[in-house]
Amino acid sequence: xxxxxxxLLLKQSPREARSSLQxxxxxxxxAPWDExxxxxxxxxxxxxxxxxxxxxxxxxxxxxxxxxxxxxxSLTSKMDAGxxxxxxxxxxxxxxEPLALINLKKKNEETGEEELAxxxxxxxxxxxxxxxxxxxxxxxxxxxxxxxxxxTPLGREQAELTGHRLASFGLKFDQIIHSSMTRATETTExxxxxxxxxxKISTDLLREGAPxxxxxxxxxxxxxxxxxxxDGARIEAAFRNxxxxxDVKQEEDSYEIFVCHANVxxxxxxRALQFPPEGWLRMSxxxxxxxxxxxxxxxxxxxxxxxxxxxxxxxxxxxT
Amino acid sequence: xxxxxxxLLLKQSPREARSSLQxxxxxxxxAPWDExxxxxxxxxxxxxxxxxxxxxxxxxxxxxxxxxxxxxxSLTSKMDAGxxxxxxxxxxxxxxEPLALINLKKKNEETGEEELAxxxxxxxxxxxxxxxxxxxxxxxxxxxxxxxxxxTPLGREQAELTGHRLASFGLKFDQIIHSSMTRATETTExxxxxxxxxxKISTDLLREGAPxxxxxxxxxxxxxxxxxxxDGARIEAAFRNxxxxxDVKQEEDSYEIFVCHANVxxxxxxRALQFPPEGWLRMSxxxxxxxxxxxxxxxxxxxxxxxxxxxxxxxxxxxT
Numbered sequence: 142x143x144x145x146x147x148x149l150l151l152k153q154s155p156r157e158a159r160s161s162l163q164x165x166x167x168x169x170x171x172a173p174w175d176e177x178x179x180x181x182x183x184x185x186x187x188x189x190x191x192x193x194x195x196x197x198x199x200x201x202x203x204x205x206x207x208x209x210x211x212x213x214x215s216l217t218s219k220m221d222a223g224x225x226x227x228x229x230x231x232x233x234x235x236x237x238e239p240l241a242l243i244n245l246k247k248k249n250e251e252t253g254e255e256e257l258a259x260x261x262x263x264x265x266x267x268x269x270x271x272x273x274x275x276x277x278x279x280x281x282x283x284x285x286x287x288x289x290x291x292x293t294p295l296g297r298e299q300a301e302l303t304g305h306r307l308a309s310f311g312l313k314f315d316q317i318i319h320s321s322m323t324r325a326t327e328t329t330e331x332x333x334x335x336x337x338x339x340x341k342i343s344t345d346l347l348r349e350g351a352p353x354x355x356x357x358x359x360x361x362x363x364x365x366x367x368x369x370x371x372d373g374a375r376i377e378a379a380f381r382n383x384x385x386x387x388d389v390k391q392e393e394d395s396y397e398i399f400v401c402h403a404n405v406x407x408x409x410x411x412r413a414l415q416f417p418p419e420g421w422l423r424m425s426x427x428x429x430x431x432x433x434x435x436x437x438x439x440x441x442x443x444x445x446x447x448x449x450x451x452x453x454x455x456x457x458x459x460x461t
Numbered sequence: 462x463x464x465x466x467x468x469l470l471l472k473q474s475p476r477e478a479r480s481s482l483q484x485x486x487x488x489x490x491x492a493p494w495d496e497x498x499x500x501x502x503x504x505x506x507x508x509x510x511x512x513x514x515x516x517x518x519x520x521x522x523x524x525x526x527x528x529x530x531x532x533x534x535s536l537t538s539k540m541d542a543g544x545x546x547x548x549x550x551x552x553x554x555x556x557x558e559p560l561a562l563i564n565l566k567k568k569n570e571e572t573g574e575e576e577l578a579x580x581x582x583x584x585x586x587x588x589x590x591x592x593x594x595x596x597x598x599x600x601x602x603x604x605x606x607x608x609x610x611x612x613t614p615l616g617r618e619q620a621e622l623t624g625h626r627l628a629s630f631g632l633k634f635d636q637i638i639h640s641s642m643t644r645a646t647e648t649t650e651x652x653x654x655x656x657x658x659x660x661k662i663s664t665d666l667l668r669e670g671a672p673x674x675x676x677x678x679x680x681x682x683x684x685x686x687x688x689x690x691x692d693g694a695r696i697e698a699a700f701r702n703x704x705x706x707x708d709v710k711q712e713e714d715s716y717e718i719f720v721c722h723a724n725v726x727x728x729x730x731x732r733a734l735q736f737p738p739e740g741w742l743r744m745s746x747x748x749x750x751x752x753x754x755x756x757x758x759x760x761x762x763x764x765x766x767x768x769x770x771x772x773x774x775x776x777x778x779x780x781t
């Protein structure tokens with residue numbers, strides 16, 4: 142039985158799927174930022190809102206030629222060709238569907254349909270990814286530049302507590318990826334003392350910024366449009382690069398730590414759960430807190446905990 | 462300066478606000494469950510999706526006559542009458558706007574505009590409410606009826622840890638409201654030993670159930686449509702009754718504990734943050750976990766932590 146996750150989740154009839162796809166294609170020319178006028182920030186989100194879709198980041202490039210080949214294949218005679226094509230066209234453009242990784246044209250001419258299921262198996266994720274998003278600890282807000290914004294003594298205590306908590310899980314962590322900003326790097330250094338042997342990778346993608354204009358806005362923080370424009374694309378790129386199903390070659394569940402910043406984590410959580418990303422500022426994260434996301438092989442995402450600092454004594458908890 | 466929160470948050474031009482209001486009024490006859498056919502569950506949600514609104518549950522009934530009086534008042538000459546009326550009409554129907562609590566007709570004839578601000582002050586919340594949503598601890602899943610589904614020994618340990626954690630905050634808790642189901646009642650009994658003198662109130666509104674069909678669905682849990690129909694309305698009622706701004710008479714911040722169930726808590730969090738409620742099953746809550754919501758006087762809601770069990774040793778954490 143071929144599992145076509147994108148189709149099984151479509152709640153519309155084939156006709157509605159086709160027209161909503163056309164409507165979305167039309168809407169691509171009228172993104173919200175276009176309506177608001179030139180110069181408005183574009184966070185570069187590709188995912189249409191309102192339709193939950195399991196997502197995968199495949200490792201192979203996919204051309205749009207496959208979608209037309211598919212429409213002619215014998216497989217589609219077993220289900221509505223329009224529905225199938227609509228779903229696959231969207232997912233092929235976003236390179237999200239395991240079926241998009243198989244050369245169906247070759248299959249049609251040579252092997253026949255029965256092998257499709259086993260070939261699809263070779264392209265599907267098998268393992269679960271556990272993502273631990275850690276907000277850096279308390280830091281010196283008065284520092285003039287990033288290199289001056291080092292952790293405070295309380296921040297260093299918080300990082301010790303977080304590192305101790307992570308170690309107490311008894312998990313085999315695969316890696317710690319951290320923002321290249323000073324406070325995240327320092328927090329990582331302290332945490333990694335509790336997790337010896339776990340490799341550390343620094344990235345600029347996870348640096349703090351303004352992901353997307355929040356709704357509702359706050360009066361005390363109003364970034365320039367150019368900040369949303371630049372940071373938004375970068376933080377969306379962080380989400381797409383790091384938050385995806387396990388690679389098809391991954392056999393065992395993985396446990397990865399990401400040490401970064403509150404805005405980035407909250408935006409990632411909204412995107413991972415497919416909630417409106419402008420809602421990111423409706424959440425608040427303590428320093429040194431742990432946020433745990435689980436990504437199943439079929440693309441389902443669960444938020445196990447958000448902003449957990451229960452392992453810290455209450456008088457050590459801060460939010461700045 | 463009159464603070465008209467509903468208006469300040471509207472991102473549309475007056476013409477768009479008017480037409481979107483008319484569209485919403487038209488849509489009221491075509492609720493999602495109507496489209497799907499008879500017998501489909503109606504969760505009874507009044508709030509339109511997609512527009513973030515600060516919300517209030519006022520204590521006074523409001524008639525629609527006020528909205529037409531308002532359209533004629535001199536106040537509206539200072540702002541677009543259509544925008545004002547559109548916002549207020551929606552919020553008056555939902556009884557959500559402080560301005561709806563004032564008899565403007567009386568104001569127009571007698572006192573003039575200057576007194577409006579001070580009279581509005583008397584109708585606005587002043588204090589913050591802190592809501593701690595606790596999921597009951599581990600219980601005996603094999604019990605045949607609710608009275609047999611008592612806490613396991615581990616569940617009792619978890620409740621002790623949760624009670625200890627809540628007590629360690631050093632807060633003056635106002636009350637503990639708990640679901641009338643056995644496992645929630647038992648969890649409350651244990652927690653309240655750590656919080657002597659805090660009154661306990663039992664309610665059927667917070668009993669576990671099926672709030673709304675989740676998206677994406679799960680294969681291992683498929684309630685009957687009638688469960689969504691009945692439970693959905695009740696759990697929505699729990700949200701509306703318990704999650705609102707502080708009463709206008711409340712002077713100091715309050716700290717309230719709600720001991721209930723995973724589905725109820727997750728649904729409440731989605732509704733409080735104005736995320737799509739069908740996304741409630743994208744979150745997962747440990748037994749005995751603490752979820753902390755903050756409701757500001759102006760109606761802004763923040764999620765401080767979700768499913769926090771950092772105060773439990775990892776080997777005591779369960780999710781069943």
